[in-house]
Amino acid sequence: MTARARLVMFLVAAVVIAGFFTAACTHLPSFGSAHHPYGDRAVAAALAHRTANVISSVNFDIRAFDTLGEESILFGTVLGATLLLRQARDERHRRAEAERVMPTTRLFGSLLLPVTLVVGVYIVAHGQLSPGGGFQGGVVLATALHLAYVAADYRALKKLRPLTLLDVADSLAAASYTLVGLASLIIGGAFLKNVLPLGSFNQITSGGTVPVLNAAVGVEVACGLIVLLAHFLDQAVELTDPRPRKNGDD
Structure with a gap:
């Protein structure tokens, strides 16, 4: 397909989407x-x-299928980064040397790590x-580590980052979200329909499938971010390119 044809297709699609978007906006309060x-x-x-947090109800109940797409985007991002940043044949690991850390920084990190884990x-x-919820708490957990x-x-x-285990946990958490939806179909409801006992309002066991999906997202986000940052840190700290650089190489 030529560049001109792609441009024409884009303009036609943009006009159609803009028309529907404008029509929708005119009906907003x-x-x-x-x-x-x-x-x-x-x-x-x-x-x-029985869900006290309306936002979580929207994310994991009313529009749970949309949230599945958001979770899948993060999983695909981690998978793509893992493939792109994997160790090349001409790269070698170098021994990570001990870094000098200021006493105040060491004390700050040591005290804040367990607190941040509990908060996450x-x-x-x-x-x-x-x-x-799962998205926010997962980021806090990854930051804590x-x-x-x-x-x-x-x-x-x-030493605190077992990548193999985190990779497996990331995959299982992402898959469990879909499995909950399939379980809803087997029971006789719609995909990702809230079919579990709803419990009592404002109790930790309330909300039916909302806390289950929320926990799956929390584990997936935490593990995914840790794995993603691990590959970037490996590139910056441990991997070295033995090839001699030539003039003009970036």
Whole structure:
């Protein structure tokens, strides 16, 4: 396909999308209006399914299928980065040397690491009750692990980072989201329909499938970010290119 043909196809598609988008915007409630039909329905659905956090209800119940796509994007990103940043034939590992860390930085990282881990687990576990959830809690958990790099050095981080296990956990967490949807189909509902017992409102066991999907996303995000950063850090700290550089090489 020529560049001109691609440009024509893009312009036609852009015009169509712009038309539908404009038509949709004209039917939105006016800014500052007290009438919010989608918000009213979202709150009602969250209360009906015993989910105190309406945002989690939207993410993992009302539009759980869309969230599956978002989770898959992260999984695909980690997979692609792993393939691109894998060790090449002409690259070699060099021994990571001990890094000099300021006492205040070491103390800061050592004290903050366990606190950050607890906060991350709390945010994931209480995603259906309070602000936060799997996406936010997973980022906090991944950040907590890398405080070992701040408190000590790269060797300490590697000891706390079993990449093989994290790769498996990342894959299983991503797959478990789909398995919950398939289980809903087997039971007799729609894909990713909330079919588990709803429990009591504002309890950690409430929300049906919402806490299950939330936990799956939390594990997938945490493991995926750790694996992703691991490959970037390996490139920066451990891998070396033995080929001599020539003039003009970047």
